[in-house]
Amino acid sequence: MPKRPSLLAYAISRLLLAFPMLLILLTVVFAVLRILPGDPIAALYGGRAPADVVAAARERLGLNKPVWEQYVIYLRQIFTGDFGTSLGEIYRGNSVWATVMLKLPATVELAAGGMIVASVVGIGMGVLGGVNRDRPIDVAVRLYGTIVWVIPIFWLGLMLQLIFAVALGWLPPSLRYSSNVDRPPTVTGLLTLDGLLEGNLGHVWVALQHLILPSLTLGLVLSGFFTKTVRANLLRTVSSDFVEAARARGLRWRTVVYRYAFKNALIPVVTILGLQFAILFAGAVLTERTFSWDGMGTLLLDSIESKDYTMIQGTVVIYAFIIIVISVIVDIINGLIDPRVRY
């Protein structure tokens, strides 16, 4: 039997592979921004300033240099951790890194909330469908999985706002926090966590109230995919040999499903859960817009609107970095659970 590669070697090779991935992504982002027509300086002046002022601004920002030179400068800056300063209308002159770090916690909070909703609802519904195969309840679950997966996020968000905020008045319609309540002192930037650290449950409650609707919107949409995956996996495990063997040994159906089949069905779901983060972040962009949630998604949209090259690059690089890190972690977990993938 050949020697199995060590987990460490596998992890290192995964990390090394992530590097060219990041480089390709950086290049694509850079190229796309330059190929598209339009220009940040003109957007900034709104056509009001004289031509010589515009030309001077272009020179000062290095936008008059040849593209290859801009590319070299750009790569050098990113690999030395210098993301530059914003060129856009809103964040102009601010450090890209600082701005992204300011917005990241909002997106992390939303993503975490969305992931919790997606996992709880998705797994719950999936199991419900799986154990009741082909009964009306299963049909309902399958229908649910398909419908929520294709619902546009902004529409679902709007409906939830109209019902729970405007009509019933139970929850705030938008924003991360009430504007007339003091914010907890910033430690992590996650308002719920900062409220806990401050020890003020009132503040935690305000933050949570604001988090519910956006998390539901994002989580429900994602839960469709989870529902379908969990259901399919459960059906496969239920029909596998070990379940049959357990049943043959006289174990109750209930015990077999919840004790053995469910656990086995969940293993692939854990890895899929990790990979869903990319979709989660994409969904977060729309959710943030719908709820005036000031995170990375809003930042990205604002930057795209104002052709803020450096900010778009910075935001996309951070997104890519997070997703690459998560996928490497998922790969490693995968290798840990199932040594066969290490080859």
Place this chain on the structure above:
Amino acid sequence: MQKKMLYALVAVIVVVLIVAAVAVVVLTAPPRKLTIQLWYNSDGHYGDTEPAVAQVLKSSLEATGKLSVELKSEPWATYISDVGKGRLPFYLLGWYPDYFDSDDYISPFLSTSGAKSRGTYYNDSQMNTWISDQAAASDPTVRAGLFTQIQNKLAADVPYIPLWQTSAHVVYDKDISNVYLHPVVFKWFIMSKTGATTITGGTTDRVVSFDPAKAYDYFSGEVINQIFDTLLVYEPKNATLMPGLATRIPTAANGDISTDGLSYTFHLKSGVKFHDGSDFNSTVMKWSIERAIKLDLDSSAAFLLYDTAKLGKTPVIDTPDPLTITFHLSQKVGFFNDIMAYSVAAPVSMVAYNNTGQQTDAVSKVVGTGPYKLTNYVPNQVIELSRDPNYYNPGLYASFGIPSIPVLDKVTLTLYSTATNLKQAIETHAVNVAYRTLNPTDVTDLKQRASTLNVNVDLGSNPQIRYLCFNVPTSPYSDVRLRQAIAYAVNRTAISSVVFSNLTTSIFSMIPPSFPFTQPVFQTVYGTSPNLTQAKSLLSQLGYSVFHLEAIARVRS
């Protein structure tokens, strides 16, 4: 089997030949109509209503039967860059004035340099002369005469077609008073609410900068005007100037404007202090103006000082004593006083600011002399304004029935991403005042439900104008008859009723009706409603009749 393949092949060839023949006939057929492209911005720079506006314009032009309109759009950044480069032949734009003089609706459009940056490349030496004459003139009769000539020529030459004036709207809780849709700046510091010392406001706007030397957008200017005072300020409701940090308005009569009209002297109020406790005097005033000009920050309004106000890049400013300051202009500027009321001319603390770069938006770094202090700022989320207990001029508006400003202790402005969020916020009373910018349909809806929701919905005019532009030297627009035909055909009433729920006002000059010297020249020449007979007759003169054979079918820029 092989035979079948052969048949299939022959069939395919026959079909291709037929399609090709039809295509040749269709494409080379003489144009019966002139096809033109109308451009608009696609990403909501002027609100979500822009595609609908373009659609209405398309159908009103196509009603002539001789024009076929192709709608084209681009995101704002690309759009404005193409406008600046003269790449768009026929397009929609908007204008919000920088200073509140009729000149700001004329020289940026009709002077050669202004028209170039609007992308129309209109160039007329007679027009240039009239424009510089009216800017230098201080006699209203002389200016009125020149503006009449300018507007008549505008209507005859049609480099632009004025369409409508944007409506302004504000929705607020019933128990709030002194909410005025001021034409220049929205004043939060005069509002009061029964039994309350604080209010929250909501907006979809974003702050670009709190630095007066940098800000050149509506909302930054709005916030700056709560925190900073200027030499001259506006009355609570109207765009009438009154003294702010100065003791009186310079006029030729009181001798503060020199006889040659090139020197403006301001006498300053004494004992004024900045929020950081430092003194305000003529040296600080001079330094602040020089700072804005020296920094000349990207996309700032500094050019209003050195170019429009003719102070030059190295301004000549005298400070004979701490309470007197004299500005020397290189050329006469009739509206110099108005520019001294614009946020770029607001003095900043010499202790908190430097003249080497733009001030950061950190709360402690935003230091003015205004009624409110900035006490909290979370970018893109919240702006908190709190009373300056040492404000020097609480009685500013006493003669207007507001005994002491600021009235409220605290105003918190909340920034929303979408118009829908803003509407929900005022519906659920998460904010007390919603200002800029709700969707027209939401405004109508809120107005209908105002008493149930316990809110007031105020509608007013806005100095922002919207208009069509032609790239004048480019064919086919180089023929003035085509521009005139389009001026005859546009349907302003349809835009207002179809797109804006009748909330907008049609305009017939580039100078909006609320400004002096305005004359509805387009109404006089082209009529209030579309005149298709005249439009058709002009287009026929151009040769666009049913059997027209001329080759130009499409406009290529």
